[in-house]
Amino acid sequence: MAEAFILGLSTGSACLVTCGMVMLPYFVADSAGIRKAGSGLLLFLATRLFAYLLLSTVAWFFGRAFFVTSFMSRIIPGALYMIFAVMLVVYSIDRGRKTSCPAGLSAAIKKKRLVPLMLGLVNSIGFCPALFILVTRSATQGTLAGNYLAFTAFFAGSSIWFLPLPLAGKLKGKEVIRTVGILATGLAGVIFMIKGITNIIGGITNIIGGIINV
Amino acid sequence: MFETLKTNGMRKSFVKSLLYALPMFILTFFLMTGGKPDFSDPSYSLALITAFVLVNILYFLMHYTGKTDRYRVVLFVIFALTLSFSLIRNMIAIRHSMSFSQADILECRIPFCHLVIPMMIIPAAFSKSIIFPGSIINGFANISSMVVLWAVATIVLGRGFCSWGCFYGGWDDAFSRFRRKPVFRNINLIWRWMPFAVLFMVALTAALSLIPTYCDWICPFKAVTEYEQVTSVESAAKAGVFFSIFAGLVVVLPVMTTKRTQCSYLCPLGAINSLSNRITPFTIKIDKAACNECNRCVEVCPVFAITKEDIKNGRVSVFCSKCGKCVDACPRNAIHFGIRGVPAGTMKNFSRNMFLFISFLFMAVFSAGSVVNTLQSIFKLITG
Numbered sequence: 001m002a003e004a005f006i007l008g009l010s011t012g013s014a015c016l017v018t019c020g021m022v023m024l025p026y027f028v029a030d031s032a033g034i035r036k037a038g039s040g041l042l043l044f045l046a047t048r049l050f051a052y053l054l055l056s057t058v059a060w061f062f063g064r065a066f067f068v069t070s071f072m073s074r075i076i077p078g079a080l081y082m083i084f085a086v087m088l089v090v091y092s093i094d095r096g097r098k099t100s101c102p103a104g105l106s107a108a109i110k111k112k113r114l115v116p117l118m119l120g121l122v123n124s125i126g127f128c129p130a131l132f133i134l135v136t137r138s139a140t141q142g143t144l145a146g147n148y149l150a151f152t153a154f155f156a157g158s159s160i161w162f163l164p165l166p167l168a169g170k171l172k173g174k175e176v177i178r179t180v181g182i183l184a185t186g187l188a189g190v191i192f193m194i195k196g197i198t199n200i201i202g203g204i205t206n207i208i209g210g211i212i213n214v
Numbered sequence: 215m216f217e218t219l220k221t222n223g224m225r226k227s228f229v230k231s232l233l234y235a236l237p238m239f240i241l242t243f244f245l246m247t248g249g250k251p252d253f254s255d256p257s258y259s260l261a262l263i264t265a266f267v268l269v270n271i272l273y274f275l276m277h278y279t280g281k282t283d284r285y286r287v288v289l290f291v292i293f294a295l296t297l298s299f300s301l302i303r304n305m306i307a308i309r310h311s312m313s314f315s316q317a318d319i320l321e322c323r324i325p326f327c328h329l330v331i332p333m334m335i336i337p338a339a340f341s342k343s344i345i346f347p348g349s350i351i352n353g354f355a356n357i358s359s360m361v362v363l364w365a366v367a368t369i370v371l372g373r374g375f376c377s378w379g380c381f382y383g384g385w386d387d388a389f390s391r392f393r394r395k396p397v398f399r400n401i402n403l404i405w406r407w408m409p410f411a412v413l414f415m416v417a418l419t420a421a422l423s424l425i426p427t428y429c430d431w432i433c434p435f436k437a438v439t440e441y442e443q444v445t446s447v448e449s450a451a452k453a454g455v456f457f458s459i460f461a462g463l464v465v466v467l468p469v470m471t472t473k474r475t476q477c478s479y480l481c482p483l484g485a486i487n488s489l490s491n492r493i494t495p496f497t498i499k500i501d502k503a504a505c506n507e508c509n510r511c512v513e514v515c516p517v518f519a520i521t522k523e524d525i526k527n528g529r530v531s532v533f534c535s536k537c538g539k540c541v542d543a544c545p546r547n548a549i550h551f552g553i554r555g556v557p558a559g560t561m562k563n564f565s566r567n568m569f570l571f572i573s574f575l576f577m578a579v580f581s582a583g584s585v586v587n588t589l590q591s592i593f594k595l596i597t598g
Contacts, residue, residue: 179404183411191415194431194451202447 047120294384
């Protein structure tokens with residue numbers, strides 16, 4: 001468990017990079033106060049915990065083979081990144097955005113409270129090396145209860161990094177900060193788009209390489 | 215009114231201009247030769263003399279004609295071109311390629327550039343580590359000398375660094391002058407804040423991943439200096455990104471808008487320099503009494519630093535890179551180089567002379583080596 005916690009703590013910064021750079025502009029741009037931003041963060045963290053527990057269950061049942069194929073490890077996260085990225089870019093350039101919330105972007109996400117949920121989900125399933133190690137470990141050894149504990153410890157370690165995020169909402173009164181926040185959201189979208197394209201191409205290349213080798 | 219304009223003119227007599235340029239002659243001579251001129255190598259001597267004459271003629275002409283940007287841009291563009299040339303030449307001499315490998319990264323053989331600085335600050339402060347695979351004190355383009363030079367330049371010049379000290383700015387400055395009139399007009403000024411968004415993103419990602427993410431993924435100037443060897447899908451994607459940004463923001467958009475779009479919309483160091491513009495002693499001032507709001511300065515500003523509101527308020531924005539293009543364009547000398555704390559419309563000549571001396575000296579210091587090296591290579595090529 002301690003090992004999983006340290007693993008989570010060490011990789012939490014990477015989680016913050018993948019989601020924090022979206023979450024921070026979201027909290028900055030949001031007109032809500034710290035309490036509302038805090039509840040958004042809680043939803044985000046709860047989604048991550050749920051996703052991790054689900055992952056640990058999946059890892060237990062399907063084992064190592066489930067995660068080593070290019071299709072699962074690269075193409076699906078790549079496609080999700082792409083969808084998410086397009087939404088972020090559209091949000092940042094859309095002059096007709098009703099509120100400061102990225103949820104207003106898409107018909108698929110009508111409630112802005114669901115944005116942290118989506119971010120939590122994307123953050124959890126974007127396989128970072130540390131999580132991949134944990135998933136592999138869970139798939140090959142230990143009990144289901146042990147896996148749940150390990151993933152919870154991993155979640156706790158990585159979540160520490162996200163705790164200061166709601167305070168970013170304190171800056172909401174400044175128009176410049178809000179503008180920079182919205183532009184940064186669009187930029188994050190571009191980054192995710194590139195990451196998504198890279199993942200998909202990498203996945204396809206691996207699959208083609210595998211077929212040729214066979 | 216005519217009298218006012220006449221006395222405000224920046225033009226000087228030949229002898230007076232020569233006297234003003236004399237300290238620069240001496241300083242650049244010492245800087246270029248290191249105080250020990252060695253003329254034993256003919257090609258080097260010729261390159262040295264050519265660079266010395268070029269630099270000092272440009273400085274002399276700034277005083278003699280009263281125009282700033284017209285001559286600044288000549289050296290600025292030459293600086294950018296020659297630096298890229300000498301960097302590429304150096305890379306090819308050492309590695310036989312413009313690309314660097316993982317081995318070069320591991321052995322810290324990557325030349326440092328000032329664009330890394332925004333990403334270094336947080337990791338350096340908290341973990342006392344430098345997240346760049348370059349040499350700290352030794353060799354070509356080492357980290358410590360570049361950081362010190364940038365720090366001094368940005369404290370003294372503010373965002374003036376972007377027009378007088380940056381060795382990349384000359385690229386989009388050159389392309390922004392290809393057309394006299396822009397194809398795209400009425401660009402939303404909200405995009406001026408994009409460098410701050412980029413700064414925020416790259417500082418955060420670099421601090422947390424301990425990788426200089428801007429250099430790794432975005433920097434368009436890798437297209438004219440060096441880049442990661444394409445060995446995987448990821449490195450190919452990186453190459454695609456930086457070549458696309460170079461083509462878009464450094465070539466196409468500057469031509470279409472006549473603005474320096476890379477500097478205005480992307481560069482994270484420009485954002486930091488904009489912040490230091492608030493403390494620098496030199497600034498651009500608008501003399502509201504002399505200004506007739508013709509908005510010529512708004513049109514010509516290459517970095518979107520002046521708006522009609524700024525003119526009404528009598529001050530330029532923090533985005534100003536002190537290139538002097540607005541000063542050259544103003545038909546009434548209402549916009550001028552100034553010193554913080556000194557009222558607009560006063561001490562125009564003194565402020566300009568002070569600013570020109572310091573900023574030009576920076577540019578001469580930064581550019582001299584690459585100009586001399588490039589000229590020497592060209593002379594060697596010609597003479598066989």
